[in-house]
Amino acid sequence: MNDRDWPIDLRGVHKTYNRKIKALRGVDVRVGAGEIFGLLGPNGAGKSTLVKIMMTVVLPNRADGTILGQPIGHKPTLRRVGYLSEDHKFPPYLSGARVLDYYARLSKVPAQKRKREIGAWLERMGMSKWADTPVSQYSKGMLQRIGIAQALLHEPDVVLLDEPTDGVDPLGRKQIREILVELRQAGKTVFINSHILSELEMVCDRVAILVHGQVARQGTVEELTAHSLTYQVKTADGIDSLRDEIVRLGAEVADRTVTIKGNDASAVNKIIDFLRSKKIMIESVRPKRWSLEDVFIDAAAQLQRED
């Protein structure tokens, strides 16, 4: 990919609030066209700040890079960007249809297209029945559906979603995932902030882990979890008396389970031979790959230690 193929290309994004709280400390992130990118991080990691900087809601102290080839903060570009904020609040007296109309007008969607798209998106999100009901009477899930519709109604090339499945039931989540996949197929760039790691694991092509305002890890889910392959050997008998010898062989012991890090089969065989030599009955041997959650916890812990 050359530079023009990165609709989101952030470099050295810094943000300090009130000259004290360092929210972002030099974040570099690139997201390609037709890619779903997930940003993970604990509360207060700076995820929302990063998205808000891209959407000009928060002003950075320093930020190089571009969105759709234009410098960050270039307002006309936002016409091609869709955004769903976390804890979004719509005017309570407006109906769902009017909310969509209001935000579509603000995104300069022509009248005819507005009329057509509003009906289509209400239908798609299963909200047609509630189109004329004031949003003050909507549940959290319904608000989220309207929120997603307003972010996508103007057919943006880049979509930034902050906790898109928050408060949505499993069926709604599946529907949102399907929409995200469709966007990817249409060549759009999707950037998701979420703390629901399993959600991200299911749809994201690449993820970044943000901790204390820094990108701790970045890559595809496979890349991030590949180095974390472990083997677990479960025994039928107690092995507490053998703990020191097993640890000397480079493995860890917890209860009746021996964990061998890495994907070196000879190391596993060494442990099995040792256990068999001590007449220990082996129940099972299975490889285990870290989940995104394990990677996330590990990265957070590592960065905390370094700090």
Place this chain on the structure above:
Amino acid sequence: MQIWALILGTIRETIEKKIFWINLLLSTLVILGVASISFNDQGIEVFFGWQTIEQTGLSTANPFYRGLISMLLSGLFVDYYIGWVACILGLVSTAGVFPSLMEKGSIDAIVARPLSRWTIFFAKYAGSLFYMLVQATFFIVLLFLVVGWRWHVWFPGLLWSIPLVVLLFSYLYCICVAFGLWTRSSIASLLLTLAMWLIPITGIHYGYETTHSFLIAKDWHKIKSATATLRWFVPNTTGIARMVQSAMDDTDPLELFKQQAERGLPLSMEELEYALEFEKKMIAKPWYYWVGPSLAFEAVVLLLTGWRFSRKDF
């Protein structure tokens, strides 16, 4: 399209509040009160002609009847009702526009659009002023029609008070917006605006007018010059009534004042001459004397507040 959407959104927001309808209802009641009164060559007819109170001073036979009615309209209805009651109700209705705009989750969806923060700021501001435009138009057009029909005098110039009252409201609303942006609370911004209006602004202007008009403070030269200086730095709310009156009627206000003074005000000739001299000076002032400093004040407050809004993290 975007600006109009923002303005319309703000209007809708204010109309949704009950106070908007309470304000309209109150205006209707006042207009009904005006309609229940009429004047004839003997005096005042009350309750739609139920009884006549003989009062030659306020009868159609009085050669200065038109002038007196214009004073009554500009002083009582425009200055006090629209300029005070409706403005306070307007502030109550619109004080929440900026604090609610800046609520977490609400501001994001608007700022993240292809329009500048300055545009958002001024469109919301204009939308709030539209509230006052609706209220003032409703009241003043009805007042104009009812006064023409029941009091037999037509003042097309009264309609000038619509933009003038909106102007007056805008002086106060800019302060409310500044406080709203600072405190993010509609109640705090409303109370602070009222405090700023009622205490220094009104105090200074009324102090200034009083010291000049009634001569009771003829010796208070220091206070007089202090208030005269200060009034240049704060919105001139009382000047609006004067402008309305001069737009309404071409009766020589000096003659009117003289006649009224001769009728009843306990003034010596020396005091009367002084007051007349003052009135002459006031009448000779150009329009920008009344609105210039206030507009400059408003512009400065809006520019500072708009700049703050444009640089704020939400």
